[in-house]
Amino acid sequence: MNKKALYSSALVLAMAVSGLAGAATPEDKTRVVYHVNQGEPGLHKAAVRNVQNHINAVGAENMDIKLVMHGGGINLLLAANDHPDIQAAVDSLKLQGVDFQVCRNTLSARQLPMEALYDTTEADIVPSGVAQLSILQREGYTYIKP
Template structure:
């Protein structure tokens, strides 16, 4: 009996030591849309840090995160082509199943080539309208966050 209690206590200690593990049950599962429409590289890096901090607190397995970019927000992926920190931030979040969604209206309006001008973007990442998609996701129960 004592071995079982010691084992359970060790397991509890391990769970509390894991990042976000103690809070994950408190916060439950979350669906979140992050809205990026500013083009400042430092602001974009800050937004990526906000998203990672959110994942750390809740746990990647408890999150469904979408990043919707339109207007100057596409600069996040434009600048990532030449900015190793932005690339690393995008790659890290994608490995945690964060979805980056790009406004077709902005792509067309800015005459951007998806595969040449945007870091790691494909046709599957394109949404018809950034603002319409934000509204749609909120109607689907996603919490809106504007970093």
């Protein structure tokens, strides 16, 4: 095989490999869990801003993001009922694939029905926020506490 044919073959192989490397699979996605458990509105705004900044930097298609809320953290979704800016942020993040997860223990302790939280369904409820954080970390999610 002459040098020109060898070079052409190497170029085709390199292009094929780089094309495969560019295709993101679920295993290639950056997996992150954001932990929100404090009740201060400023912290909630900072948390959703951090998540959006993260998406802006990496790309929603390259990420699998969970936002786990327990304790005072569920106040984020309570406040969204009355604040259009928080609603818009939650809606935008959900449209980008962010999975909001709410602690059932917190709902029970505060005697709140799931319906009291903005845009929350049974699929969003996890048995325990703390346990969920541990499960997700064991599954390889990076833990972030904004």
